[in-house]
Amino acid sequence: MAEKLAITVCDATLRDGSHAYSHQITLDQIRAYAAAAEGAGFDYLEVGHGNGLGASSLQVGLSKETEGEMLKAARGCLKKTRLSVHVMPGYATIQREIVGAIEAGVDLFRVGAHCTEADVTQRHIGHVRAAGKEAWGILMMTHMVEAEVLLEEAKKMQSYGAQGIVLMDSAGASLPDQVRAKVGLLAERLDVPVGYHAHENLGLGVANALAALDAGARILDGSSRGFGAGAGNVKLELVAAVLHRLGYPSGVDLYKALDASELAAKLFAGSLPESSPVSIISGLAGVFSGFAKPVNRVSKQLGIDPRDLFIELGRRKVVGGQEDLILEAAQELARKKSPATQERP
Amino acid sequence: MTASKKLGVAILGTGNIGTDLLIKILRSPHLECRLFAGRNLGSPGMMKASQLGVAVSARGIDAVLEAAGEVSLVFDATSAMDHLKHAPRLEKKGIVAVDLTPAKVGRMCVPAVNLNDCLGLPNVNMVTCGGQAAIPLAFAIQKANPKVRYIETVSSIASRSAGPATRLNLDEYLGTTEAGLGLFSSCPDTKAIINLNPAQPCVHMQTTLLARVEDPDLDATRARVAEMVALIRGYVPGYQLILEPMLENGRLATMVRVDGLGDYLPKYAGNLDIINCAAIAYAEAVANRRGN
Amino acid sequence: MNKAALDLVREDAAAVLNGRVPSLEALKGAQFSLTGGTGFLGTWLLELIARLNEEHGFGIRVWSLSRGAKAFALKWPHLASQPWLRLVEGDIRYLAELPRETQYLVHAAALTDRRICASNPSLVGEVNTVGAMRVLRAANLLEDLRKAVFLSSGLAVGRQAWELQAIDENHSGPVRCDRAESVYAESKRMAEVLAQCAISEWKAPLVTLRPFAFVGPYQSLELPWAVTDFMRDSLRGGPIRIMGDGATVRSILYAADFAYAVLAVLANGKSLATYHVGSDEAVDLLSLARLIAGHFTPMPEIRTGLGQAGHERTRLVPSIQRLRNELGFAPRFTVAAALERSLEWHRMMERG
Numbered sequence: 001m002a003e004k005l006a007i008t009v010c011d012a013t014l015r016d017g018s019h020a021y022s023h024q025i026t027l028d029q030i031r032a033y034a035a036a037a038e039g040a041g042f043d044y045l046e047v048g049h050g051n052g053l054g055a056s057s058l059q060v061g062l063s064k065e066t067e068g069e070m071l072k073a074a075r076g077c078l079k080k081t082r083l084s085v086h087v088m089p090g091y092a093t094i095q096r097e098i099v100g101a102i103e104a105g106v107d108l109f110r111v112g113a114h115c116t117e118a119d120v121t122q123r124h125i126g127h128v129r130a131a132g133k134e135a136w137g138i139l140m141m142t143h144m145v146e147a148e149v150l151l152e153e154a155k156k157m158q159s160y161g162a163q164g165i166v167l168m169d170s171a172g173a174s175l176p177d178q179v180r181a182k183v184g185l186l187a188e189r190l191d192v193p194v195g196y197h198a199h200e201n202l203g204l205g206v207a208n209a210l211a212a213l214d215a216g217a218r219i220l221d222g223s224s225r226g227f228g229a230g231a232g233n234v235k236l237e238l239v240a241a242v243l244h245r246l247g248y249p250s251g252v253d254l255y256k257a258l259d260a261s262e263l264a265a266k267l268f269a270g271s272l273p274e275s276s277p278v279s280i281i282s283g284l285a286g287v288f289s290g291f292a293k294p295v296n297r298v299s300k301q302l303g304i305d306p307r308d309l310f311i312e313l314g315r316r317k318v319v320g321g322q323e324d325l326i327l328e329a330a331q332e333l334a335r336k337k338s339p340a341t342q343e344r345p
Numbered sequence: 346m347t348a349s350k351k352l353g354v355a356i357l358g359t360g361n362i363g364t365d366l367l368i369k370i371l372r373s374p375h376l377e378c379r380l381f382a383g384r385n386l387g388s389p390g391m392m393k394a395s396q397l398g399v400a401v402s403a404r405g406i407d408a409v410l411e412a413a414g415e416v417s418l419v420f421d422a423t424s425a426m427d428h429l430k431h432a433p434r435l436e437k438k439g440i441v442a443v444d445l446t447p448a449k450v451g452r453m454c455v456p457a458v459n460l461n462d463c464l465g466l467p468n469v470n471m472v473t474c475g476g477q478a479a480i481p482l483a484f485a486i487q488k489a490n491p492k493v494r495y496i497e498t499v500s501s502i503a504s505r506s507a508g509p510a511t512r513l514n515l516d517e518y519l520g521t522t523e524a525g526l527g528l529f530s531s532c533p534d535t536k537a538i539i540n541l542n543p544a545q546p547c548v549h550m551q552t553t554l555l556a557r558v559e560d561p562d563l564d565a566t567r568a569r570v571a572e573m574v575a576l577i578r579g580y581v582p583g584y585q586l587i588l589e590p591m592l593e594n595g596r597l598a599t600m601v602r603v604d605g606l607g608d609y610l611p612k613y614a615g616n617l618d619i620i621n622c623a624a625i626a627y628a629e630a631v632a633n634r635r636g637n
Numbered sequence: 638m639n640k641a642a643l644d645l646v647r648e649d650a651a652a653v654l655n656g657r658v659p660s661l662e663a664l665k666g667a668q669f670s671l672t673g674g675t676g677f678l679g680t681w682l683l684e685l686i687a688r689l690n691e692e693h694g695f696g697i698r699v700w701s702l703s704r705g706a707k708a709f710a711l712k713w714p715h716l717a718s719q720p721w722l723r724l725v726e727g728d729i730r731y732l733a734e735l736p737r738e739t740q741y742l743v744h745a746a747a748l749t750d751r752r753i754c755a756s757n758p759s760l761v762g763e764v765n766t767v768g769a770m771r772v773l774r775a776a777n778l779l780e781d782l783r784k785a786v787f788l789s790s791g792l793a794v795g796r797q798a799w800e801l802q803a804i805d806e807n808h809s810g811p812v813r814c815d816r817a818e819s820v821y822a823e824s825k826r827m828a829e830v831l832a833q834c835a836i837s838e839w840k841a842p843l844v845t846l847r848p849f850a851f852v853g854p855y856q857s858l859e860l861p862w863a864v865t866d867f868m869r870d871s872l873r874g875g876p877i878r879i880m881g882d883g884a885t886v887r888s889i890l891y892a893a894d895f896a897y898a899v900l901a902v903l904a905n906g907k908s909l910a911t912y913h914v915g916s917d918e919a920v921d922l923l924s925l926a927r928l929i930a931g932h933f934t935p936m937p938e939i940r941t942g943l944g945q946a947g948h949e950r951t952r953l954v955p956s957i958q959r960l961r962n963e964l965g966f967a968p969r970f971t972v973a974a975a976l977e978r979s980l981e982w983h984r985m986m987e988r989g
Contacts, residue, residue: 317544324553
């Protein structure tokens, strides 16, 4: 049997977890967890607001701490593990955020776009590369299109200078066969390494990560205890265990990865994601997992079933970042439910 | 009003925006398109203009300058780089420039908010699509609430309505929209966000305004916003309030949808339509002022 | 057209639709736009749509742009007079926009005539590439475009090696770019790439169809293809003249089958996909000549080896497996049946 290639492990706990914590992660929590991630030997630790740089907003939720402070706190705890951030053009701009993040010592910029919109990342990837930093391309909500479309978009990012491509199952809606087909096509046709970012809405996180590995992925994302949007990410401690079991080389120290997960459980107790009727429907509806908190909150205020709201949002094919549509869709559902409220005095 | 009393205008740039402007001008009781100028006589826009019997030229800005006697105002739908070159030449000839590019040479003009202040200026800039949709709402909210601490706008547009230049220049779009929001709402802390949605059939443009307001007066806000929406509908017929101002989780939120008129551009491209409608509203006001 | 000839066309249009109408449900009430809609294929598409509208209440409306709209109206009033059809005269190179309400688009406009390719190859290059570019640009402004079919050509994928039984969609054979005669294949190839660009840039819901060789009513016998040559020569009493030894291999699909394939792809084809459409029943030229000659008494003489010695044998046969697997397409007319119906129609037309 051919020797297995090393797998790059990316820890999304302090970025995707921001969604699960209503963006209230503190600097102390960042410092404590970053030290554990460093100890566990994860290749990258991603830090910041759930939607990445510049996303602290009324739209998605305001961060407790400023971007600069969060990055500084993490930077101080990392030596071997490299610091990464998520970047969504349309939220983050080069001048307003990326320049500052480069100064703050970020190693890797993971520049993301909805899976059909890769061309909006051209200037951001270009800027990061010109500044001598590493840039990857991230395709989000990849359950929405076929493998051929993902390849086309990934090739665009590769041509802009992306040094890795990660497919995100942002809605937790993908099945292992789909993952295999999509990652497989990209792994076969791209020059740069391909990665996968799994969510747990349908309980398929490990299965999908495994399918991605099988199909040739060389990068895997995960979060300790799954701390992430919606039903959470694939659990990083399980990714570490599976890689260990399959004999993939990686820089991860299994025991310390397990310790990091214990720390995450303690740090974020009460906010760890779990499967729920709403997160399952969210996955089936194919809606961005980060919508979970605002959907629950708005549904409660307007007295509607959050599952109906997710289904309505899925019908409208909303993409990551369109949190404002939650309000409008919810109000429409509420209006339909009780026609009386239509009349305003 | 007889045809001869109409204001003579020209369109510079024969792409989709320029061609859509042409259809709107042909319908205007106050404007007459005397020249449609660009670079390529074979472009679809040029062919459309020829079919409609409008004078065309492939000599771009030079043709417009030569028509100075007949043309008092020009819509520049080329590019920011080109407009920077066009602006001084147009001003020297006394031709009013309505700038639809992000060049930001002249004052930002949002007809529902500052139309009268802009009349008489040599050059006005039409901000951005998100700016045309959101700035009036921010202005209305600020009128109803003295303590607006922070304003944010989020626009969603159909992927297909965002051409290559828009996609490459999202950062500039966000910067210009934020500057416009700050300028018109006197709120120093602003943020703009844009999402491209590829759904088929194409989504219509939607713009949300979110604000952090101390002691919000919801009734006054609703009244001001309703007035403002009515005012905008006077020149952007497809502008509609789809979420009345509401308070949720400590934020004031309101949302509009902009359906395009579907003149040359598709109806879903409300983002492109609103900026063209605003430009026409400004030009018509110039025409009326000169007519009087 | 006389009644007998018209009946034949209608029977065959009905025959390819028989039992398949439910699969075309998506096209009900739709607005079609056709470019090159008065050509051989376009006419057959209209015949099938006429059946769907008249017998199955489909209510399809068609806007058809072509250079031959006026001539078409004079020649085929039974179609031109249909209230659901709007014929527009125009040159695809100067297309400014498509009807706003277009839901299904078929781009068939192209210069395919081998004689024009020989005498004015640069015009062929211009019409086939600029035309495609214009159509794609106009399509980008359509709000409710559900699917567009771009007709390419089996020749776009380059030469088929003699040893290769059939060529599938992934075939890529040589095309010589150092000679003018390549212009047809090259222009179709460029048009295909432009279509792929539209898919990449704005996710155009586009399907590429690569047609091979056809026969059927409405086909002009003036065209210098083997099958039209043989039919024309036979109708004039022969002889059928074959330059080489008659071993060259082709396959020929009946026009009604082709038109049905286009409708099936519009209704159910996978966006972004490319399909070969033709017959996979290979036939060498000598057999083809015999099949045709057999319909005449006395049988016209078949002469072979009329050209220079060493006349090159070529083979052009598509694999239509993808169309078969994904859309369940299979030709309903064999080559023999296709030739029989075609000859019958031409005879009826000659009788007037």
